[in-house]
Amino acid sequence: MTTRLCLLFTLLLCAPAARADDAAELWSRSCKSCHGPDGRAQTRLGQKEAIADMSQASWQKAxxxxxxxxxxxxxxxxxxxxxxxxxxxxxxxxDALVRYIRTFKAK
Ligand code: HEC
Structure with missing residues (x-):
């Protein structure tokens, strides 16, 4: 019983952190090859297809x-x-990826 409670608490504690990492991990696994690590699409395919630079404030706004x-x-x-x-x-x-894309906005 105690073990189970401990496990539950550990899971609860770890859950939010795991979710934030998730989007970053998803991005590098599925999106980075075209959109680049920072969303600026400085990749071969990004250049060829003229993918938008997601760090641009104007893009973020539009x-x-x-x-x-x-x-x-x-x-x-x-x-x-x-x-x-x-x-x-x-x-x-x-949804997490949308929020992640919002973090690309240049400061
Ligand atoms: C095989 C290359 C490729 C991969 C992988 C890829 N994209 Fe794209 N993405 C593109 C291209 C090309 C465009 C430009 C489409 C256009 O001109 O409308 C685009 C456009 C977008 C747009 C819209 C940009 C705009 O200006 O309207 C979003 C958002 C987006 N991608 C998110 C993602 C996410 C999130 C992933 C990963 C889950 C991903 N993409 C994976 C090639 C890719």
């Missing part, structure tokens, strides 16, 4: 969370290279 969420879930209607992730990611993961 895109609403709903728009980002939609492209992540369903892909881009302008470029088939950006595929939809709704079959591979949970809604929570996609």
């Amino acid at each position: 895109e609403t969370d709903a728009e980002l969420r939609d492209v992540i879930a369903n892909g881009s209607s302008h470029n088939p290279k950006m595929k939809g992730y709704k079959d591979r990611l949970t809604p929570e993961q996609m």
Whole structure:
């Protein structure tokens, strides 16, 4: 019983931290190859496809969370290279990625 309680507390303590790391990990696993580690798309495919620089304040302002969420879930209607992730990611993961993209904004 005590062991189980201990385990539960450990899980509860670790959960929020794990979630924050999740988005960063997801990004490097699934998005970085095209969008770059910092969202600036300084990658071969990023240059070729002229992917937007997500660190630009103007880009951050022009895109609403709903728009980002939609492209992540369903892909881009302008470029088939950006595929939809709704079959591979949970809604929570996609929301986390939207928040993660917001951290790219240049200071
Ligand atoms: C195979 C390369 C590739 C991968 C991998 C990729 N993207 Fe993209 N992404 C693109 C391209 C190309 C565009 C530009 C689409 C356009 O012009 O509308 C794009 C556009 C976007 C946009 C919209 C940008 C805008 O200006 O409207 C978002 C948001 C986005 N990607 C998020 C992600 C996320 C999150 C992941 C990982 C889960 C990801 N992408 C993985 C290629 C990729």
